[in-house]
Amino acid sequence: MAKHIVTVNKASLQKTVQTGGCGECQASCQSACKTSCTVGNQVCQK
Amino acid sequence: MNMHRFTQNGMHIVLDVNSGAVHVVDRLTYDILAIFDGANDAAVLGAFGGEHGAEAVREVLAELRQLIAAEQLFSPPLTVPSVLASAPLVKSLCLHVAHDCNLRCTYCFAGTGDFGHDRGLMPRSVAERAVDFIIENSGPRRHCEVDFFGGEPLLNMDTVRHTVAHVRRREAETGKVFKLTLTTNALLLDQDIIDYLNAENISLVLSLDGREAVHDHMRPCADGSGSWAEVVDKARRVVEARQGENYYLRGTFTAHNLDFAADVLAMADLGFKQLSVEPVIGKDVDYALTEEHLPALFAEYEKLALIYLERRLAGNPFEFFHFNLNLHNGPCVAKRLMGCGAGHEYFAVTPEGDLYPCHQFVGRDEYRLGDVFAGVEKTELRQRFRRAHALNKAECRECWARFYCSGGCHANAQLFNGTIDQPYELGCKLQKKRLECALMVQASLALAANRE
Ligand code: SF4
Ligand code: SF4
Numbered sequence: 447m448a449k450h451i452v453t454v455n456k457a458s459l460q461k462t463v464q465t466g467g468c469g470e471c472q473a474s475c476q477s478a479c480k481t482s483c484t485v486g487n488q489v490c491q492k
Numbered sequence: 493m494n495m496h497r498f499t500q501n502g503m504h505i506v507l508d509v510n511s512g513a514v515h516v517v518d519r520l521t522y523d524i525l526a527i528f529d530g531a532n533d534a535a536v537l538g539a540f541g542g543e544h545g546a547e548a549v550r551e552v553l554a555e556l557r558q559l560i561a562a563e564q565l566f567s568p569p570l571t572v573p574s575v576l577a578s579a580p581l582v583k584s585l586c587l588h589v590a591h592d593c594n595l596r597c598t599y600c601f602a603g604t605g606d607f608g609h610d611r612g613l614m615p616r617s618v619a620e621r622a623v624d625f626i627i628e629n630s631g632p633r634r635h636c637e638v639d640f641f642g643g644e645p646l647l648n649m650d651t652v653r654h655t656v657a658h659v660r661r662r663e664a665e666t667g668k669v670f671k672l673t674l675t676t677n678a679l680l681l682d683q684d685i686i687d688y689l690n691a692e693n694i695s696l697v698l699s700l701d702g703r704e705a706v707h708d709h710m711r712p713c714a715d716g717s718g719s720w721a722e723v724v725d726k727a728r729r730v731v732e733a734r735q736g737e738n739y740y741l742r743g744t745f746t747a748h749n750l751d752f753a754a755d756v757l758a759m760a761d762l763g764f765k766q767l768s769v770e771p772v773i774g775k776d777v778d779y780a781l782t783e784e785h786l787p788a789l790f791a792e793y794e795k796l797a798l799i800y801l802e803r804r805l806a807g808n809p810f811e812f813f814h815f816n817l818n819l820h821n822g823p824c825v826a827k828r829l830m831g832c833g834a835g836h837e838y839f840a841v842t843p844e845g846d847l848y849p850c851h852q853f854v855g856r857d858e859y860r861l862g863d864v865f866a867g868v869e870k871t872e873l874r875q876r877f878r879r880a881h882a883l884n885k886a887e888c889r890e891c892w893a894r895f896y897c898s899g900g901c902h903a904n905a906q907l908f909n910g911t912i913d914q915p916y917e918l919g920c921k922l923q924k925k926r927l928e929c930a931l932m933v934q935a936s937l938a939l940a941a942n943r944e
Contacts, residue, residue, distance in 0.1 A: 448555045450521045454938045455819040457512035459570060459828070459895060460563065466824020467575030470635045472671065473584035475832045475850065475901075 494566060496892035497525055500932040501798060506565075507931060509892050513564035514819055516935050520544055521552045528556060530566050570895075572883055573826040580836040580878055582629035584637040585622055586851045587655070587841050589614045590647040595677050595719055597711045599744060599772045599779060601852055602643060613648045614843040618864065619655040622841045625864040627666055639673040640694075641840070641851055646680035656692050673697060677711070678726040679719060686730045693738070698727045701743040702755020702769070709748060710779070724762060731764060739766055740813065746772040746779035750788045753796040760803075760810040768813035771922050773904055781918060790925050797929040801936055817896070817930040819938075828882070831898030835861070835877025839868075849877055852903030859906075877902065880912045887915050893924050 496507045504522035506515040517525070520540065528536050533553055540549045559565035591612045593602070626636050638659065640652050652674070659670045674689065675697040689696065700723050701707035708718030731739055741764040745752035752769050759767050771789075774780035781789070800812055822828075832838060835849030842854055845864045853859045862869035882888040882899035891897075900923070904916035 448558075450518045450552050451555045451559070452516045452939065452942075453559070453564060454514040454516060454935045455512070457514070457819060457822070458563070459510060459512045459825050460567065462824035462826075463570055463573050467573050467826035468824075469575075469581065469583055469633050469827075469837070471823060471827055472635075473637055473833055473838050474898075475834075475838075 493890055493892045494569070495525070497522060498928050500794065500928055501801075501936070503932060503935060505928075505931055505935055507892065508559075508565050508567055509895065510570055511564055511567040512819070512822065512895065513559070513567075514931060514935055515559070515564070516939065520548060521556070524549070524552055524556075528553070530560055570825055570883075572829065572881075573824075575826050576829060576878070576881065580833075580874065581631045581633050582626050582837060582839070583633055583635070583833065584639070584838040585626055585841055586639045586641045586839070587614060587619055587622055587645075588642060588843055588851070588854060589619065589640050589645045589651045589655075590643040591843050592647055593642060593644040593677070594647065594679055594714065595644070595711055596714055596716075599710060599746060599774055599777075601773065603855070612843040614651050614841075614845075616651050616654040618841070618843065618845040619651050620658045621845065622864045623655060623658050623662060625867070627662055627668060629867070630668065634667065635669050635671065637671045637673070639675060641675050644677055644680070645674055646676055646685065649685065653688070656694070671695070675699075677719070678723045678730070681726040681730050683729075686733050689730070690734050696730065696734075696739040698723075698730070698739060698741050699743065700724065700727060700741055700759060700764075701745070702749070702752065702758045706749045706755055707743075710744070710746060728763065736765060741767055742813075743769040744772050745769050746774070747781055747785060748779055750785055751792060752789075753792050753799065756796055756810075756812060757799065765810045766813075767810055771919070773907065773919075775907065783918065786918075786921060789922065793922075793925050793929045797933050801933055804937070805940060814926045815930045815933045817927070817934050819931075819934050825895070828895045828898050830878075830881060832901070834902050835859075836874050849873075850903060852901075853906075856906070877912065885913055885915065887920070891920070891924075893920075893927050896927050897923050 494509050496509060498505055504517045504519060506517055506525060524536055524540060527539060536553060537546060537549050556565060630636055645652060656672065663670060673695040678698050701710055704720040707720040711719050713719050727741060741759055743755055745755065749755060756767055756769055771781050772779060797815065800815055803809055832850065838850060839847045840851040840854050841847060841864055847861045847863055847868060848854045848859055849861065861873060868874050880899065880902060882894040885899055888894045888899045900915040900919055902912040904919050905912050905914055908916045
């Protein structure tokens with residue numbers, strides 16, 4: 447157990463460079479009227 | 493910038509931008525990261541060893557090295573996924589079924605519904621053709637989307653119903669799956685429409701600006717009277733009828749309610765739990781947000797984040813869209829770069845069938861891309877939108893938020909800077925603050941879960 451650092455997640459965006467891009471997830475808009483689905487808030491559909 | 497560190501709510505948080513890893517660190521580690529570059533151990537020891545002791549500094553350095561080895565700190569830059577170079581597929585359309593509205597919201601970018609043009613309703617034939625346009629241009633992609641939008645889409649339920657029936661028929665024929673959404677001010681919801689929207693599994697985006705006085709000031713009826721009481725009543729009915737699922741209640745805040753956390757809480761206390769509020773977009777108007785409002789807005793986001801956490805940990809949660817950051821199974825890099833897809837995968841369709849990059853571009857005539865009958869004619873403009881992703885813009889390339897924000901809103905960039913390649917700075921500052929709050933919230937929840 448590290449003493450100074452706690453890592454919160456096991457994310458690796460790098461891995462998704464090759465595997466991602468299927469485009470099956472929901473479109474996301476940042477404008478006020480559409481409740482901005484900032485992309486980071488989405489879940490991958492795969 | 494490949495690492496971002498900040499302190500909020502007493503937590504020192506470090507984001508490794510390229511991997512997406514998030515770390516909560518102690519004060520010493522936080523300070524060391526101000527100068528540590530992965531190779532300058534001696535300098536770090538020199539700077540911190542005296543005060544904190546060489547042993548503690550070496551411990552920190554050893555932990556940092558482990559993170560570097562695991563590619564969770566100073567991880568290498570990402571390459572642009574090849575899918576961005578391929579021809580775009582259409583996945584989503586926003587149908588402006590009614591360029592008219594029964595409210596007169598001061599801040600409406602649609603100019604109270606008519607988008608600067610005639611008030612008009614989309615005929616069935618245009619909507620039907622729009623659905624076929626998605627199917628013909630979505631290639632192998634299975635999931636497609638239609639958002640019924642306006643003005644106020646409930647003013648044209650005939651076309652909505654007809655379109656949904658057409659979608660269902662075409663789904664059966666083609667194997668495509670459509671997600672349907674409707675964005676409404678709620679005023680025209682009656683029992684018949686509520687039952688219909690529920691039966692057809694149509695997601696709702698309902699507009700309420702929070703407290704009564706705030707809402708009524710910006711969202712009056714055509715006769716000038718307030719709309720709050722009626723909106724709350726109708727929104728409650730539809731949300732109850734769908735067991736609190738499949739909706740968002742969203743509001744807009746302006747210079748008139750910089751204390752917008754109170755509006756979010758007002759909505760939560762009314763019994764709504766899926767919430768969002770967004771900064772208004774306005775130029776040279778009394779309600780516009782400006783640089784001088786930022787300190788107050790930042791403090792308000794922090795305040796909201798704390799209350800959000802408190803209520804969540806106390807078992808009385810509400811969802812605030814921007815804090816629901818998924819740190820574990822978020823979208824792939826391709827999606828993070830493409831963001832909204834406006835102008836290449838996502839289009840808005842006017843009542844006449846004209847295609848625009850998105851709902852906010854409607855009425856900016858030089859951005860008309862074509863129509864649903866002939867398809868996209870300005871293919872060069874479409875490519876410009878596809879290329880305008882976070883790794884292709886100077887500001888975004890250097891920005892720590894690039895994989896969460898995906899390069900910002902093109903419509904705002906164009907409005908404020910005259911080009912989609914230069915993001916709207918005030919929007920960026922708010923975006924980054926929201927993200928810090930979301931990271932703090934998610935880190936706090938993760939640590940709380942660890943303790944259990
Ligand atoms: S639009 Fe602004 S906040 Fe978003 S990535 Fe670009 S510079 Fe950063
Ligand atoms: S350009 Fe802006 S308003 Fe248009 S879809 Fe994208 S984020 Fe939304």
